[in-house]
Amino acid sequence: MEQATAAVIEDFNEPLKMRSFPLTPLGDGEVRVRITHAGICGSDVHIWRGHDPRAPLPMIPGHEGIGYIDEMSGEKKDIFGRTLNPGDAVLWERGVMCGDCYYCTIRKQPALCPTRGTYGISYSCEEPPHFLGCYGTYLHLRARHPMIKLDLDVEPEVLVPATCSGATAAHAVETSGLQPGDFAMVVGPGPVGLFALAQLLHAGAGEVWIAGTHADRSRLEMALEFGAANAFDVDTMGGDEIRECIMDKTRGVGPNVILDCSGHAGVLPQWIDLTAPGGTYSIPGIATPQEEIPLEIFRTVARKNLRLQGVWVSDTSHLWSAAKLVANGAFPFEKLITHTFPLEEATEGLRVTESKESVKAILKIMD
Ligand SMILES: [Zn+2]
Ligand SMILES: [Zn+2]
Structure with missing residues (x-):
């Protein structure tokens, strides 16, 4: 043979x-x-x-x-x-x-x-x-x-x-409850995050911001080329400054949708708190078992009508959605x-x- x-x-x-x-x-x-x-x-x-x-x-x-x-x-x-x-x-x-x-x-x-x-x-x-x-x-x-x-x-x-990354991001946006004009945030500017950013804009988000760490600097710059209205490094901005900046931008509401593509469960408590009441905190980045995360469930989820959305892999509809997004030429996927x-x-x-x-x-x- x-x-x-x-x-x-x-x-x-x-x-x-x-x-x-x-x-x-x-x-x-x-x-x-x-x-x-x-x-x-x-x-x-x-x-x-x-x-x-x-x-x-x-x-x-x-x-x-x-x-x-x-x-x-x-x-x-x-x-x-x-x-x-x-x-x-x-x-x-x-x-x-x-x-x-x-x-x-x-x-x-x-x-x-x-x-x-x-x-x-x-x-x-x-x-x-x-x-x-x-x-x-x-x-x-x-x-x-x-x-x-x-x-x-x-x-x-x-x-x-x-x-993979694109299909998973398409699945995350599909399940995010995003409405046209919504303010959305992506946490983690890796391939899933950059696809998520493009999918959110394509799906009608009004504005998308993206956050990464100091190690993500070049990815954050790329995110601006993909159409992020703001890209910031959480290692150089303190938590209070980030909150103030986002709340100022959203008139005190917070992001309607946060897609956490960081892959680290540990960042969840910081970001889920910023999500707008009635909004969605989605975790397409979590693909392996991680540590337990304490959540103050009444204040963080129940009282806010918050949707905490898991995103496990994708199906063929998401693959096709991602392939079309790449081919439509509106984003510099190359x-x-x-x-x-x-x-x-x-x-x-x-x-x-x-x-x-x-x-x-x-x-x-x-x-
Ligand atoms: Zn993969
Ligand atoms: Zn089956």
Whole structure:
């Protein structure tokens, strides 16, 4: 059998190893994608550091990617009913949902499917078909998996971050209760935060402010290019000054929507207090187990009619929403990708993601 390579996490915190595995025959309806680019997500760093309870070792990480169809078994159509053929550039849903359960059918929230897995997170590479993450030359997609033939007017690699960060941000904005003209805030200007900023503006927010730490300086500058009306560094402004500034701007009301994309539960008490009564505090950044947060529930939530909104991953509607947002050209998404590495340097990609040297790092696996 033909062999192909992938970057593998064999032990947490150790450099990824290049390994080869056989390309196993496709089952009926399955598709093998040739990966051209894979995104490095903050979640990949958590997996690599051993903080994600879903990840079995050894594994090929990578749940963000694009590529083209290498081989397929039987006929296959994309979500728009267009026939797919080998050589077609495609996007695909990163989550593997059953399509038949209560959450997939009745509640229409496939992100909550109890058997949901994710390519690049949930599967070991030890058993065939091995290639179940995007840090590899191929990805083996199961039968009946949602795919989108790429016909968007944008460089394909610019779409890579849309496949996770962008989709998650779209899910956060959809569930935020945002009304046209609302004042919104994003906390944490990483890829999810920058996508959230763009999605909020696209969805009709009147004004969006964004906050980050001193380490986020270059990301805050990028946020201004994406249309944030104000971007500030919480390490140089005190809590009182931040509150005064926001309350002054909103005539004492506070932000109607805060999307906390920081990934740190510890910042919640500071920001949730600023949320306007009747508003939403949403936490799309929380993707791994974290410490407990004390909340004065009467004053902070109950008395304010506040909506504390969880955002677990996304579904194919959010993927499509994010891809269209990137392709519509109103936001400089091409600037998001600050670092590109070959597959062999995946470990360096994880390192610059962890240190925030990059806004978004991607792996260029082939042309
Ligand atoms: Zn991700
Ligand atoms: Zn299901």
